Amino acid sequence: MAATLSDGSGTPVVFIHGLWLHPSSWQPWEELFQANGYRAMAPGWPGVADSVEATRGDPDAVGDRGVEEVTAHYAEIISGLPAPPVLIGHSFGGMIAQKLLGTGVGIAAVGIDAAQFKGVLPLPLSSLKATLPVFRNPGNRHKAVSLTPDQFRYAFGNAVEREESDRLYEQWAIPAPGRPLFEAATANFSPHSPVAVDAGSPGRPPLLLVMGGKDHTVPEAISKSEFKHQNGPDVTTDLMEFADRGHSLTIDGGWHQVAAACMTWVGNHIPAMA
Template sequence: MSNSNELGRSEVAELTGATIRYRDTGSGPPVVFVHGLLVNADLWRHVVPAVAAAGYRCLAPDWPLGSHSIPVPDADLTPTGVADLIAEFLEHLGLTDVTIVANDTGGAITQVLLARNPQRIGRVVLAAADSYESFLPQPFTLLPQFARFRGSARLMTELLRYRVIQRLPIALGWLSKRPVPAATVDSYLRPSRDSAAIRADLRRFLLHAHRRYTLDAATRFASVTVPVLAVWAREDKLFPVSFAERLVRDLPDAALELIDDSYTLIPEDQPELLTQRILEFTRLHATP
């Protein structure tokens, strides 16, 4: 469970087949954050306070991607299922003209959401994300095959107890340029380590993490009408800038901003620069 006080008060949303815990702070136009695999809302702990202070309501859920605290055994955890869960979350809270800010795996799910159910979305920030053939990216492409074996999630979460393992490319080493604080890593990894039900959720998602979902979403990019900002790490080791350039070419109203001195987890490596880009973009595309 996310534990950063900077994210605001803790709430729960009772959705179809899933209870989602989220943090809520600020007032004004809504900004909903979508994290990736094996992290939770704590990813946004250095972004949300400044965005909220600028006059926005920030909602940072713990999506069921392996670092959530409430098991969702009845939820559809395919990428389309998680995208539909986000759409239902927006509807449940009555949110409209929403800014979605997504990172890593959450960016892939957001692309699926845009292709399936964009009605409540006003604009999107993809802050380094899986896309096209890169879902999941190297070196994580074997995780879905690994997940087919019973006990695989338990083995993975036990190995990730060790800091030396956490800094390997197959863990956080190629995701963040600098080590993530131990307390935050613990917030990311403890739920799946401590709960067999959370590990079962993680395994169900991994079994369906396949590029066919992002490639299918991409076939419908031409119909996406909302503005999209791709914020990419120039040094990204998982998602080359060429993928961001491809997104910008294929989406009708898209722009690219590059960030220096960061890997994929831009909210960890360069939160101030990401916040600046989010605020500039939301002001540029504010609804009159």
């Protein structure tokens, strides 16, 4: 999916989606940040079409895409920006934002319910259940997998009413590649895992990790472990919790509360990096 940076002269912000959500789900966030002086864009993963419908209609285009390919895709896009951006990612997008930040790409990052990276050990049962649609078939490693409304309800919409969960599913859900989940599952047994992150290294730009207290897909145990890995000497790493929110916290009716808190954090840390 092609995406362009909004007009203006403010700090660029790049939004990175995760599995099963179309990048256009970031549109309210883009509009909020733009209204506050930032320049925003939300490029899709490789193979993601411009619309939800088109992506659903060609699932093979997004299949068999791994974390390294997706990270390189975003790094190439960012290299063409007029200034280094703030990176804001959700789920696997949050982990990719941390990978990019650790390599010197970006002036700050926000990882919202970020997928676990190499070295993060907690694996709660709810995470296993949320990702079972992929892991139940080893052949899904090289395929795109779609969620049913019930599966989306458990993995994303458990903290909202069923009616809202179903509406979010119809509005934003797309097929997603299975390979990133298999890469994450084997990360701690692989010396050169693609989900490795240069965590907590001295001089790393500021990082905010956001967790939803009711998240089934990325429970708070994972976010807290990521924070411990990222909270090294001579770096700024913050942890923010929304206790009553699930994995849909970036797109459901409470998105503005999360977005405003993230934007405030970014505003408090960007001047120090200028």
